[in-house]
Amino acid sequence: MRHRHRGDLPSPLTPSGHLLSAHVAQSSGIGAINRAALNAVGTASYPPFRKKMPKQDMTFNVRVHLSAQHSWLLRL
Structure with a gap:
């Protein structure tokens, strides 16, 4: 089973x-x-803006993806 x-x-x-x-x-x-x-976003380090970027605060949207696959084995 896959979870995303x-x-x-x-x-x-x-x-x-x-x-x-x-x-x-x-x-x-x-x-x-x-x-x-x-926690991941809060503890990450971010580089300074490049010279051509605005000189004021900017909001960036950080999209986090998680995908996991579970397989269950039942032994009788």
């Missing part, structure tokens, strides 16, 4: 690459996955 989940996390960054906040905008439907996605 996706979550969207809008993430505002400063021009220096500092994450201002993160929240789940579209839930995966599973709390543990949402929390893991928030």
Whole structure:
């Protein structure tokens, strides 16, 4: 059985690459996955903006995908 989940996390960054906040905008439907996605976005490091990018804070949408396959073996 294959399970696929996706979550969207809008993430505002400063021009220096500092994450201002993160929240789940579209839930995966599973709390543990949402929390893991928030943790991943919150602990990641982001590079400074390139020279041609705006000099003000910008919000980037981070889309997190999780896919897992489960196989169960029943022994009698």
